[in-house]
Structures are given as structure tokens and as C-alpha cells.
Amino acid sequence: MQYKSVSAEEAVKVIKSGDRVHLSSVAVTPHILIKAMVERGRRKEFSDVKVQHIHIENKVDFADPEFEGTFVSEQFFVGANLRKQTQAGYADYIPVFLSETQKLIREGYLKVNVAMVMVSTPDKHGFVSLGTSVDATLAAIESADVVIAAVNPNVPRAWGDAMIPMTDIDYFVEDDSPLYAHEMGELTETDIQIGKNVAELIEDGACLQMGIGGIPNAVLAQLGNHKDLGVHTEMFADGILPLVEKGVVNGKRKQIDKGKMVASFLMGSKKLYEFVHDNPMVAMMDVKHTNSVEVIRKNHKVTAINSALSIDITGQVCADSIGTKFYSGVGGQIDFIRGAGYSEGGKPIIAMPSVTAKGLSKISPILLPGSGVVTTRSNMHWFVTEFGAVNLYGKTLQERAKLIISIAHPDHQETLDKAAFERYGSHYHFVK
Numbered sequence: 129m130q131y132k133s134v135s136a137e138e139a140v141k142v143i144k145s146g147d148r149v150h151l152s153s154v155a156v157t158p159h160i161l162i163k164a165m166v167e168r169g170r171r172k173e174f175s176d177v178k179v180q181h182i183h184i185e186n187k188v189d190f191a192d193p194e195f196e197g198t199f200v201s202e203q204f205f206v207g208a209n210l211r212k213q214t215q216a217g218y219a220d221y222i223p224v225f226l227s228e229t230q231k232l233i234r235e236g237y238l239k240v241n242v243a244m245v246m247v248s249t250p251d252k253h254g255f256v257s258l259g260t261s262v263d264a265t266l267a268a269i270e271s272a273d274v275v276i277a278a279v280n281p282n283v284p285r286a287w288g289d290a291m292i293p294m295t296d297i298d299y300f301v302e303d304d305s306p307l308y309a310h311e312m313g314e315l316t317e318t319d320i321q322i323g324k325n326v327a328e329l330i331e332d333g334a335c336l337q338m339g340i341g342g343i344p345n346a347v348l349a350q351l352g353n354h355k356d357l358g359v360h361t362e363m364f365a366d367g368i369l370p371l372v373e374k375g376v377v378n379g380k381r382k383q384i385d386k387g388k389m390v391a392s393f394l395m396g397s398k399k400l401y402e403f404v405h406d407n408p409m410v411a412m413m414d415v416k417h418t419n420s421v422e423v424i425r426k427n428h429k430v431t432a433i434n435s436a437l438s439i440d441i442t443g444q445v446c447a448d449s450i451g452t453k454f455y456s457g458v459g460g461q462i463d464f465i466r467g468a469g470y471s472e473g474g475k476p477i478i479a480m481p482s483v484t485a486k487g488l489s490k491i492s493p494i495l496l497p498g499s500g501v502v503t504t505r506s507n508m509h510w511f512v513t514e515f516g517a518v519n520l521y522g523k524t525l526q527e528r529a530k531l532i533i534s535i536a537h538p539d540h541q542e543t544l545d546k547a548a549f550e551r552y553g554s555h556y557h558f559v560k
Contacts, residue, residue: 129250130311131300136164139145139276139299145174153261155307156246158278159186166190169198176200180238182229182263183207185308189221205457206382213455214535226362226460227419227524229451230267243272246303248283250294251360258290259283260307260401261393263415269296278303288411288453309393312345312366318481319346321514326479328350329510333381335427337361340395343435343479346477358382359389360427362418362460365396369403384426385411389413392418393510415554419460424467431475434461438490438499439511441529441548443520445503452498465507479512480505480538489540491532493547526552
């Protein structure tokens with residue numbers, strides 16, 4: 129299907145002072161458009177332009193100190209590339225469940241004036257694909273006054289909600305840059321042991337949710353002998369591919385989207401993007417679908433595996449900040465912790481190393497002052513470290529303390545036990 133393209137510089141001329149610009153996420157971050165927008169900002173052609181996004185990859189300049197007053201970064205998730213700027217106040221963060229990012233846009237709480245996205249080349253029917261990131265981008269496209277799309281042949285033609293008609297786009301810009309690729313790193317001994325402990329909780333026929341990184345990859349590496357696993361998740365990465373190739377992941381026992389691997393965004397290697405391309409087994413869906421508690425709970429045995437930065441001995445989980453310094457975001461953790469909790473036979477799991485890289489305990493009597501509670505005590509079910517797995521659901525505060533301390537690092541158990549004794553009195557007694 130033919131279309132008329134313009135230069136990135138020409139397309140971004142539609143941005144004016146006070147506008148809110150939404151960017152597509154992760155692998156399909158439209159850097160060609162961002163750079164053109166930043167150049168206009170450098171020339172002081174506008175001011176107070178709000179730049180909205182979930183998680184974008186690679187270096188961007190709009191949150192640098194020189195652009196204070198020109199751009200305002202509004203993130204739904206704090207990534208590594210903007211972490212320092214956020215902690216210094218040059219970029220900002222909107223705490224929100226991932227499921228509700230689209231609601232903020234669709235219901236006008238965050239009016240989007242310009243959506244800047246990356247899409248696949250058009251097919252013969254006049255459709256393009258959002259490829260690896262549908263998330264809240266579809267909502268932005270539907271709601272924006274103007275939509276600018278970088279058309280990139282490297283974007284996979286993903287199915288599901290990712291398919292949109294060309295008529296939804298106002299300006300097309302040619303781009304052939306490679307997609308951001310994230311290769312799987314080496315697993316540590318701690319990752320492997322946590323992976324084994326989590327894998328023991330996963331039943332045949334389970335429906336999985338997990339993210340990217342050492343722990344999810346370590347879990348997936350242990351599932352080669354499982355049967356009929358399904359996938360309904362906000363994202364997946366390369367670690368799932370061997371299980372698809374073996375037929376372990378087939379979605380046969382899912383109650384909804386049977387046989388489909390459902391996700392809202394992806395991040396991984398070129399092999400992952402090639403797997404997704406024109407693959408009817410993969411449904412890239414609006415985050416309104418993937419992260420809806422009501423949708424998640426419809427599948428049975430939903431096993432949601434999420435990580436955290438710290439936990440206290442009552443089961444309060446911090447996953448977005450280290451004290452007052454924001455490190456990541458709420459993301460979809462609560463969406464899936466609650467969805468799995470309501471699922472028939474579901475298992476919500478928080479899995480993390482017991483200590484930091486410096487050997488400090490990630491389990492503490494109380495959370496650091498300023499830490500945000502993402503998963504509350506009442507939402508907690510399974511907690512896993514390299515030293516074991518415990519189920520906190522239905523347990524009293526004192527029972528929880530004993531269980532949590534039992535899988536803390538041995539070097540820190542005595543200190544934690546003393547803190548629990550001081551908190552609960554002489555009748556509290558920890559027995560490992």
C-alpha cells in the first residue's frame with residue numbers, strides 16, 4: 129500500500145508549546161522523531177512540552193538539565209536511561225498501575241496532543257502493526273489530535289491489537305534503524321537457585337506471567353519437562369522461546385485466548401522479534417486487556433512471578449524506590465498479583481535475592497523511610513529467595529515474620545529475629 133512520507137523535521141513541526149507528546153515504548157521507541165523534536169526544543173521553538181511514555185530505551189536528551197522549561201518528562205515507569213534525571217528532578221514519574229495507563233489517556237486525565245510511534249511497513253490491505261509495543265500506545269493513537277509514525281521495515285508484523293489501519297496516521301516518516309535488542313545475560317548462582325525454587329511451584333497447565341532478567345530466565349530454564357503451559361503476561365523475552373520450540377508452551381489449557389501467547393510489549397533479541405513476526409500464536413494486546421484483573425483471573429492456575437527491591441518482615445513489598453529515590457515503577461505487579469490471587473489455583477509470587485550485590489539484606493524489619501509499598505501485606509502469597517519459598521497467605525504477623533526470616537540470608541537472620549522479638553514481645557520465638 130502506497131503512502132506519502134515527510135521528513136522527521138517536517139512532521140514534528142506540529143508540536144506546539146504546552147502539548148503532550150506520547151512516545152511508543154521499548155524496542156519501538158521512535159528515536160528519529162525524538163531527535164527531531166529535541167532539535168526544535170534546542171532552538172527554543174516551543175516550551176512546556178510534556179513528553180509521556182512508559183519505558184523507552186537508549187539515550188534521550190529531553191530530560192537533560194539544558195531543557196528545563198522546554199520539556200517535561202512524564203514517565204509511567206522509570207528506566208535506567210532516565211533514572212538519574214528523575215532522582216535529580218529534571219524528569220518526573222506518574223505512579224499508576226500499568227493497566228490504568230490507557231485509562232488516564234482515554235478518559236482525558238492526560239490529554240495527548242501528539243502521538244509519536246513506530247510501525248511496520250503497510251500490508252496490501254492498508255494496515256500497519258505496532259509491532260513489539262501496544263501497551264498504552266494504542267490508546268494514545270486513538271486519542272491524539274495528530275499521529276506521527278516512523279515506518280520501519282525492522283518492526284515485526286505482530287497480530288492482535290497491534291494491527292491498525294493506515295488511516296489512523298497523519299504523518300509518515302521513513303526509518304530503517306535496527307530495533308533495540310536486549311540479549312540474555314549470564315545467570316548467577318543466585319538466579320539459578322531462585323529459579324529452581326520458583327519452578328517447583330509451577331504446575332502443569334499453569335498460565336505464566338513474568339518479565340525480563342535473570343530470575344525469569346532462570347525459572348523458564350527449569351520448565352523443560354512441564355506440560356501445556358500458557359502465557360498471559362504484560363511482556364515476555366527470549367527465555368520463553370525454547371519452551372515454545374519444545375511444545376511446553378502451547379496454551380492448550382487456557383480458558384481465554386486459548387493457544388495464544390498474550391502480551392502487551394516485548395523486549396529481547398532479533399530472534400525474538402523474528403519469532404513474533406506474522407505469528408498468529410502471538411497476540412499483542414492493549415494493556416487494558418493484558419493487565420485487567422478481571423481478564424487475568426479468567427485463566428486457571430495463573431502463576432505470576434514478579435520481583436522487588438525490598439520486603440519487610442510483615443510482607444510489605446517495595447518495588448519502585450530505594451527509600452525516597454525512585455528506581456523503577458509500580459508497573460503491572462499489582463495487576464498480576466491480584467489477578468493471580470483471584471485465579472482458580474493461581475499463585476502470586478514475589479521472588480528476589482535475599483541480599484544486594486554489596487551483601488546488605490533486602491529483607492528488613494521495616495522498609496527504608498520513603499519507600500513505597502507496591503504489593504501490600506494483604507496481597508502477599510508466595511515469597512521466594514535463593515533459600516526457599518514460603519506462603520504468607522492467611523498467616524498472622526508473627527507467623528509471617530518467622531517464615532520470611534527463614535529464607536533470609538543466614539548472615540542476617542539473627543538481626544531480623546531480634547527485631548521481630550522486640551516488635552512482638554517475649555512470646556515470639558523463631559525456630560528455623
